[in-house]
Amino acid sequence: MARDPRYDILFEPIKIGPVTAKNRFFQVPHCTGMGHAMPRALAAMRGVKAEGGWGVVCSEYCSIHPSSDDGTPSTSLWDESDVRDQAIMVEAVHAHGALAGCELWYGGLKTGNPITRDIPLGPVSRPVIPPDPVQTRAMDKADIAAFRGWHLAAVERALQAGYDLVYVYAGHGYLPMQFLSRRFNDRSDEYGGSLENRARLLRELIEDTREAVDGKAGVVVRLAVEELEGESGLTADGEGRALVEMLAELPDLWDVNISTFDNDARTSRFVKEAAQEPYVSFVKQVTTKPVVGVGRFTSPDTMVSQIKRGILDMIGAARPSIADPFLPKKIEEGRPDDIRECIGCNICVINHALSSPIRCTQNPTMGEEWRKGWHPEVIAPKANDDPVLIVGAGPAGLECARALGRRGCEVHLAESTTELGGRVSRETKLPSLAEWVRVRDYRVNQILPMPEVNVYRDSHLGAAEVLEFGFPRVVLATGATWRRDGVGRANRFPVLDPALAQVFTPDDVMAGAEVPGPVLVFDDDHYYMGAVVAEKLRDDGLDVTLVTPAGVVSAWTGFSLEQHLIQTQVLEKGVEVVTGHSLSAYDGTTAELACVFTGKTIERSYGAVVTVTGRHPNDALYHLLADDPAALQDAGIKSVTRIGDCNAPGVIAAAVYAGHRYARELDAPEDAPLRRFERAAV
Numbered sequence: 001m002a003r004d005p006r007y008d009i010l011f012e013p014i015k016i017g018p019v020t021a022k023n024r025f026f027q028v029p030h031c032t033g034m035g036h037a038m039p040r041a042l043a044a045m046r047g048v049k050a051e052g053g054w055g056v057v058c059s060e061y062c063s064i065h066p067s068s069d070d071g072t073p074s075t076s077l078w079d080e081s082d083v084r085d086q087a088i089m090v091e092a093v094h095a096h097g098a099l100a101g102c103e104l105w106y107g108g109l110k111t112g113n114p115i116t117r118d119i120p121l122g123p124v125s126r127p128v129i130p131p132d133p134v135q136t137r138a139m140d141k142a143d144i145a146a147f148r149g150w151h152l153a154a155v156e157r158a159l160q161a162g163y164d165l166v167y168v169y170a171g172h173g174y175l176p177m178q179f180l181s182r183r184f185n186d187r188s189d190e191y192g193g194s195l196e197n198r199a200r201l202l203r204e205l206i207e208d209t210r211e212a213v214d215g216k217a218g219v220v221v222r223l224a225v226e227e228l229e230g231e232s233g234l235t236a237d238g239e240g241r242a243l244v245e246m247l248a249e250l251p252d253l254w255d256v257n258i259s260t261f262d263n264d265a266r267t268s269r270f271v272k273e274a275a276q277e278p279y280v281s282f283v284k285q286v287t288t289k290p291v292v293g294v295g296r297f298t299s300p301d302t303m304v305s306q307i308k309r310g311i312l313d314m315i316g317a318a319r320p321s322i323a324d325p326f327l328p329k330k331i332e333e334g335r336p337d338d339i340r341e342c343i344g345c346n347i348c349v350i351n352h353a354l355s356s357p358i359r360c361t362q363n364p365t366m367g368e369e370w371r372k373g374w375h376p377e378v379i380a381p382k383a384n385d386d387p388v389l390i391v392g393a394g395p396a397g398l399e400c401a402r403a404l405g406r407r408g409c410e411v412h413l414a415e416s417t418t419e420l421g422g423r424v425s426r427e428t429k430l431p432s433l434a435e436w437v438r439v440r441d442y443r444v445n446q447i448l449p450m451p452e453v454n455v456y457r458d459s460h461l462g463a464a465e466v467l468e469f470g471f472p473r474v475v476l477a478t479g480a481t482w483r484r485d486g487v488g489r490a491n492r493f494p495v496l497d498p499a500l501a502q503v504f505t506p507d508d509v510m511a512g513a514e515v516p517g518p519v520l521v522f523d524d525d526h527y528y529m530g531a532v533v534a535e536k537l538r539d540d541g542l543d544v545t546l547v548t549p550a551g552v553v554s555a556w557t558g559f560s561l562e563q564h565l566i567q568t569q570v571l572e573k574g575v576e577v578v579t580g581h582s583l584s585a586y587d588g589t590t591a592e593l594a595c596v597f598t599g600k601t602i603e604r605s606y607g608a609v610v611t612v613t614g615r616h617p618n619d620a621l622y623h624l625l626a627d628d629p630a631a632l633q634d635a636g637i638k639s640v641t642r643i644g645d646c647n648a649p650g651v652i653a654a655a656v657y658a659g660h661r662y663a664r665e666l667d668a669p670e671d672a673p674l675r676r677f678e679r680a681a682v
């Protein structure tokens with residue numbers, strides 16, 4: 001299909017200093033959890049982005065020197081071996097006509113240097129921001145000179161690796177920003193005091209970099225123009241603006257955003273598309289240089305509007321490029337409805353914090369491009385004509401059907417209810433989760449026009465029906481059900497009588513059960529569900545207490561950068577929060593809470609308990625079938641496989657991945673290597 005002319009502006013080339021980007025799609029730097037540990041996997045992933053049409057593809061943050069090490073496998077340019085690793089990535093990006101950008105990084109107060117054990121350096125001597133028991137050394141003149149030398153050496157290595165764009169990175173609260181900020185810079189020398197003084201280091205870095213690139217690469221300055229810290233930080237109408245005015249024509253491109261990372265990469269629970277516009281819209285008014293910014297852009301109309309209204313020149317994207325590496329191509333080919341839109345869940349961010357390879361809820365191939373040879377848009381045609389029956393149309397079943405359909409397999413997808421989507425359809429009716437419905441909508445929109453995929457709603461299947469159909473391949477994607485007995489991490493034995501009318505689960509709440517108040521929500525799951533259920537019940541007007549054995553609400557969401565926002569929201573809604581306690585008993589009126597440290601108990605009266613601890617896989621159908629191989633053989637069924645929550649309850653990303661994996665591996669030869677690993681060779 002031809003491109004809609006409305007979107008032509010997105011495909012206009014743009015000069016960035018001495019180099020030219022072929023279009024306006026700019027994959028801004030983003031972490032991958034692969035970094036220096038998995039250079040081949042990283043290169044393949046970035047190469048797929050370039051293949052998908054991004055005009056610029058950047059690295060993740062790239063440490064310039066061993067004295068900036070945050071303990072994660074990010075990239076680095078410390079020596080020649082790093083140059084070789086990075087060159088593979090640059091080559092993969094260049095192979096598809098995109099520019100490669102390198103984000104040179106120095107953490108300062110934000111790194112404890114657990115791997116290298118170098119003393120961290122900062123504008124001042126303070127405890128580092130991660131809770132490592134170490135302080136920075138305040139940089140003296142010799143340290144500043146050394147730092148500039150390291151930065152310069154890294155610029156030269158970036159050029160050696162073939163990069164077209166080199167970043168001076170004063171964003172996300174890292175060292176150059178620490179110098180800019182009154183909060184972290186109380187120096188009395190020429191690097192402290194007035195804004196001009198605090199900006200001295202940044203100006204020097206830009207000038208050094210410009211001299212070193214010597215017209216061979218563009219110089220990008222990434223600046224957080226707003227910190228959401230009021231007057232103690234940079235503000236878009238105060239020092240953030242003054243800084244851009246002061247340095248306006250020095251870079252070849254301004255990459256502007258808000259700081260810190262948790263503000264920049266907010267989840268869809270808290271912000272929508274283009275949320276940074278109010279903060280960055282001034283930038284183009286004070287510089288003639290091109291400007292890139294982010295806003296979890298997935299709508300081509302919003303992108304066009306950003307450019308036409310003079311907000312941005314280039315559409316920056318990290319998460320939308322992860323969820324759909326082929327987003328630009330899909331717009332270019334006139335099929336924007338095929339875009340797999342990011343849902344803003346930040347599962348992709350979690351893996352950086354966990355030092356494990358990136359994954360994505362929407363894009364199951366993310367991070368698997370080299371390891372499993374998976375491509376987001378290409379999948380091998382079927383190897384045989386065996387039809388596949390999939391039972392259950394949640395994220396696992398839907399993705400399995402979609403991917404099998406793309407392979408040309410005959411698929412029969414049976415769903416008990418009238419609505420497709422499983423847990424996604426149910427959960428997205430809870431407060432703030434609405435955007436996650438894209439997991440369902442993308443797949444349903446893809447499947448419905450496929451002649452290979454037959455969808456049956458209102459079709460609850462038992463073992464007899466499955467055997468009667470006799471489709472050779474059976475996939476059970478029947479999901480999971482929240483437990484009623486309070487068993488989870490803190491309680492290893494039941495503490496609730498599931499028969500009590502006053503005991504509820506998230507499934508009951510999502511099904512619209514009338515929950516009497518006051519209600520105790522016991523969250524031993526630690527992801528989003530406990531807090532979301534508490535919010536919903538509070539919105540319904542009930543008095544709600546959220547009890548968790550953890551030290552904070554939704555503890556695991558610290559990794560997705562939203563824990564503090566969730567806890568603030570819960571408290572602001574008037575939910576009472578009790579941390580460090582487990583629910584140890586409830587008789588329908590009185591709940592006993594036990595301190596997880598001392599075991600000391602307290603008693604409180606509640607009209608109901610909602611228990612959010614763990615889930616039972618809905619695997620009864622699987623066992624009925626798998627435990628009767630003779631019946632399967634008689635029916636001509638070659639395999640019965642459970643996937644997703646029915647196999648092991650987990651996050652939505654895991655269910656999507658399981659569905660995709662089944663489709664990929666269905667007819668792989670027994671001895672086919674299904675994955676490979678990068679290991680340091682001796």
Ligand code: ADP
Pocket residue numbers: 391392393394395396397414415416417420421422423424459460461462477478479480618621643644645646652655
């Ligand atoms: P997952 O996250 O693994 O995809 P979900 O719980 O989201 O699991 O989805 C499971 C889906 O399977 C639900 O929509 C449910 O209605 C459906 N389902 C469960 N058991 C059956 C069955 N026996 N026949 C048909 N559909 C079923």
Ligand code: SF4
Pocket residue numbers: 318319320322323341342343344345346347348349359360361362363
């Ligand atoms: Fe978007 Fe979630 Fe995928 Fe990250 S993991 S890119 S936030 S859908």
